[in-house]
Each structure stands twice: as structure tokens, then as C-alpha cells.
Amino acid sequence: MKASVLYYSKTGNTKAMAEKIAEGMRSQGLDAKAISVEEIDKEWVRASKCVVIGSPTYYADISAKAKAFLETLGEYEVAGKLGGAFATAAFSYGGGEITLQTILTHMMFWGMLTYSGGGAKGNPPIHLGPVSSGEKSHGTPEVFYLYGQRMAEKTRELFEK
């Protein structure tokens, strides 16, 4: 079962986290690829049962290039599929959760089923999606890997016959 982890990244932080999520998904049996929104593989995204999207936080909100991609999301036949969001930021109060909300709002607009990775799943709590920051106390690569695993488990639960 295919999954896409789509990201915009200028200096590599968001790309590295996207790769961790895809790795976590693969460890749970999904055929997952991390793909830049600047090099999109349209057929792969269309065939994915789970689409996770991530962006750096710019000015306490999503980056313009990730937002521009979101405005094309309807072209990818995402209705009824599982969606999730992740973000990177320099500061833990730098606006990462606003970035997540912007992504999740677009997914809901297009009729996706959205999942956070589960605040109720115990530690580490992932409320709306993982956010990494320059402060090492939270949002570590391990959390992104675990988030990928949780998204994959939910995708299989929903779509495996």
C-alpha cells in the first residue's frame, strides 16, 4: 500500500523529518516515499492511501511554497484518504502548530480523513502532528519516526481488506 510524505524544504530540516516519517511508515509495511513538492510524482501521490504534508514555519505560519502546493491538493484524488501534517520551526513557540492547522484545514476541505498520530496514544503525546524545533527537548527525529509508524498503522487499519 502506497503512502506519500510531501514536504517543502529550503535548508534540509523538513526534508530530514519527512524521511524519518517515511522510514517509520516503511517499518510498518507501507510503501512510503518522501517527495519534495517541487519534484512531485503525481501518479504516486494519487495512488497513496495516506498523504502526509510538512512545511517549515515562516513568520509563524506555513511557508508560501507549501501553501501554493496545498492549493493544488484537489488534483490528487485525496478525498476519503488519510492525511496528516508535520512542521519544523526554529522555536517551540514559533508558530509550528499554526502551520499544522493550515495543512489540516486544506486536507479537510478536500474531504480527507485527518489523524494526528494520537494524543491519547500515550508518550510521547502528538497533539496535532509532530513539530521539530531548534530546541532539542521535543520534536526529535525519533518522534517523527514514531509518527510515521502510527500513521501507517492507522492507514492499514482503515484500508487493508
Ligand SMILES: Cc1cc2nc3c(=O)[nH]c(=O)nc-3n(C[C@H](O)[C@H](O)[C@H](O)COP(=O)(O)O)c2cc1C
Ligand atoms: C523566511 C523565514 C521565516 C522563518 N520564520 C520562522 C518563525 O516564524 N518561527 C520559527 O520558529 N521559525 C522560523 N523560521 C525558521 C524555520 O522554520 C526553520 O529553520 C525550519 O526548520 C527550516 O526548514 P527547512 O530547513 O526545511 O527549510 C523561519 C525561517 C525563514 C527562512
